[in-house]
């Protein structure tokens with residue numbers, strides 16, 4: 001019998017610390033993900049994403065703190081959790097001498113659940129019998145990744161944990177993957193997805209957590225990040241005089257290119273900025289939202305203590 005996800009949060013991590021000897025993987029990390037969320041987990045290399053995911057699925061035992069997946073302890077209750085959990089590791093290790101079919105069957109045995117979605121997923125991810133009958137040794141990287149996705153979803157789990165899922169997938173397969181995520185969301189499944197690919201997170205996730213140096217920097221909705229992102233003001237001067245002082249607007253680090261200048265201004269300061277700038281002989285003007293990427297990079301930087309004074 002499957003554990004019932006509601007009303008407990010699908011993921012509940014409190015004060016999680018994982019040390020590898022002297023190395024800190026994550027430190028006092030708190031995170032709650034409600035059932036039905038598609039949640040992004042972002043952070044630079046070595047930030048602690050994989051460590052957190054491995055603690056969540058019971059592959060690693062926390063040094064301190066508590067982790068609950070679907071209300072269960074991932075280590076102590078592993079057998080009860082396995083049928084309701086799908087996991088795609090970042091570095092997928094498969095037995096090279098097994099065929100694709102054999103691999104999926106073996107992993108289903110470990111999941112301890114029937115696999116109602118296997119055939120449909122293989123078809124949608126373009127893994128025909130001619131491929132599944134071959135040994136994994138002969139698979140390309142993308143084929144292995146597709147097999148990884150099939151095994152993570154084949155038993156239609158309530159909680160899906162994906163570590164860099166689109167690595168190695170071609171754009172067509174990525175589209176299929178995004179469709180699968182949208183369907184998972186519509187069906188009320190919970191997805192935790194770690195990624196470096198910001199547009200992917202923007203497209204698929206409702207909320208994101210950003211980690212850095214083993215610590216949680218922020219948890220935000222993607223909509224809030226979008227709203228908070230800077231506006232890019234682009235001005236063109238037509239007098240051929242090039243770079244000139246911009247008065248008050250100098251604070252927004254103008255970047256010059258001939259007679260054109262760009263400034264990144266916080267959303268609530270745009271009107272102020274324009275008031276000063278339009279006193280200058282401006283020939284053309286554009287204001288647009290800066291990319292979400294810039295909003296994320298800002299958050300990465302906020303967490304960076306920078307060089308010592």
Ligand SMILES: Nc1ncnc2c1ncn2[C@@H]1O[C@H](COP(=O)(O)OP(=O)(O)OP(=O)(O)O)[C@@H](O)[C@H]1O
Nearest residue numbers: 020023024025043044045046047048049050051052
């Ligand atoms: N098995 C291990 N033994 C020792 N240190 C480890 C081990 N696994 C991870 N670490 C360390 O823990 C920290 C967090 O690593 P982790 O793999 O969780 O980061 P990540 O955010 O997943 O990084 P990436 O984006 O590069 O995959 C790093 O400093 C890493 O060196």
